[in-house]
Amino acid sequence: MARGRLKGIFLLIGVTLAMVAGGATVLAALPSTTNYELNSYGFGSGGTSNSSTGNYSLEGITGEISSQADSTTTYTLKPGYVETQQANVPKVTLSNPSNYYDKLLFVLDQQGNPTDALYALQVCVGADWVAGSCGTTTLYVKSDHTLGSTLNITDYQTYSSWGSGSGNTIIGLTPGTTYYIRAKATQGKFTESAYGPSSNATTSSQSISFCLFAGASCGSGSTTSFSGLVAGSASASSPNLGLTFSTNADSGGSVYIYSTGKLQSVAHPAGIINSATADLSLSGVTSGYGARVTSAPSFTITPIYAGSGNNVGIISTTINTMLDSASPINSSATIQLQAKASNTTPAATDYADTATVIAAARF
């Protein structure tokens, strides 16, 4: 019996030594193929699966090895537990497609994240973007699309809320400034991703450009004439007036017109053709003078100037809005002046008026 027990002890020692020797062999010769070798591995000693509170869930494990993450410009290798429930790292593109001066367009690329994934957008301003991250000031796109220095849970928005494939704009930006943006994602109650690659764009300055001309194009002239007005007939001046107007103002802008309000002869001061809003083709309208817009794509034409035929709007000493746009615009317009003399409009060759056309943009 004692002999048998002793034999058993020796057998146990032998097996133990064999296991130790075997383990040493395993540690000394890591698992490998021709191309790859597993540098380390281990067996966990336990953990938890989907341990949750109201806001967070944890896939936990103990006994993992830990060391520094290793990164290149494009990739990051982190040791330890494979974060199988981490959201995919999203991309975001920032652009200024329409000379925006106070906003920029961002478009998220969700990189395969599910529809309930939430995204947060980090923004850095100009020179503060150093070595791939914000310097002194880190800003975030708030849920109202402004920038703020805090990132709250409400600032995480779904792909849909951020505008889906069309994207959305960050508003309240400073003109002439470069902004950098990057996004991170979280899905469900598990680990959020790292920030994705950055994108940048620059806001423009506030702009406005206006040109008035008589003729075919900007710079082509500044005089238009009615030749030989005949009593009872409406005539158009030649050439037509033209204008170009462009602005990136958020609220668009307007084009206005005013003048002395009449065609008047210098030689015969009593000779006056007053401007009026009227249909000059009507026999009851014995004389008149006014303007109508014959072409103005993208503009809203003030009704009195939007008539057809011989319907014209008054050009008076009051500055009247002729064209309007409620949004940024880059367009042109053609304006026709018409006049009609009466039987008693004194004959003269020196009737004249000076029409002033101006523009302003609503920033």
Added chain:
Amino acid sequence: MRNLTSNYTRWKAGLALFLIIIAAQTLILFPKTNAASLSSAYLRLNRLAQAQTTKGRLVFKANNGGATSLTIDMNGADSTTWSGQSGSVHAGVMAKDVATCATELSVTGLPGGTLAVSGASGHTITITNITALIGGTTYCIDFTDADAFTTPTTGTYHPTITESGGATDTTTIATNIIGANADQVTVSASVSPSFSFSLAANSKSFASPLSAGGASSTTALNATVSTNAASGWQMWAADLGASPGLHSVIASKTIAYSPSAGSAGATLSTGVEGYNVGNNAISGTTCGTPTYGNFFNGAVSTKGSGLDGTMRNVVNVTGAADTCSVPFVFNGSISNTTPAATDYSSTMTVVAAGNF
């Protein structure tokens, strides 16, 4: 006791240091928050051409309430500035109007019973004594001095508009100054001369045979003129016949003009041979001021003057005419010895011309 005092002092110093650190961290960690922007803001200059003095209108929407003053800096954020390019603003107290723009735009005129506007430094306009603005309200003000603004050389300028007081909203706008008079078009026109003349009929008869019992008159025959001659028009009449007057071929008799051509108008007498031409007052859509010749008889029947081969002035009228008619009346009387005949006639020639 000393230690206690010392500790208390250290505690105060520590607290102060803590507060300073917190304040510093606040400034560092929480970047300066930009004041909200004024929105839909514009400055409409009445002239956009360079080197022009002009009035202007400011319109803006206050996003936050409470501001009690406003500054427009025409130099704004530009490196090439308004005042640096010969632009300026009216110096000193500036005239303003908040009612006109409010009416025209259906917005609120900038409020303030003692609203004061002043320009300084060639580029800054300050508006003070504003009654606290209300967030979300659009305001306007017109700068009504003829030289409220003097436009600089061509270019795009970026004035800034800044509230102060209870709110600090601000915005930068843009205005485009264009070439000399490039915001104006000269409109010229000529009105062609026009003149029309017509006689209502080419014949006129006495309603009944002339009688020695009294002078007779025809009904009126209108000679009508329309013209846009600025200086008016004239009408003349003549009897170019070989024997001026009412002539009968059958009777070989001419009833002569009475009075003779060129004489002052007169009334024919009963039982005395005579023939003349008169006219009543001109009338029509537009008739100027007339000066009549010898023919004018007004309301007196059988009064007129004679004609001959010379064009005699009927009327001179100042100003243009629209369907202005001269009503001619022919008067005749005979004596007991005037030969009977049915072919007494005369021919009056009437002409008119405009004074262009």
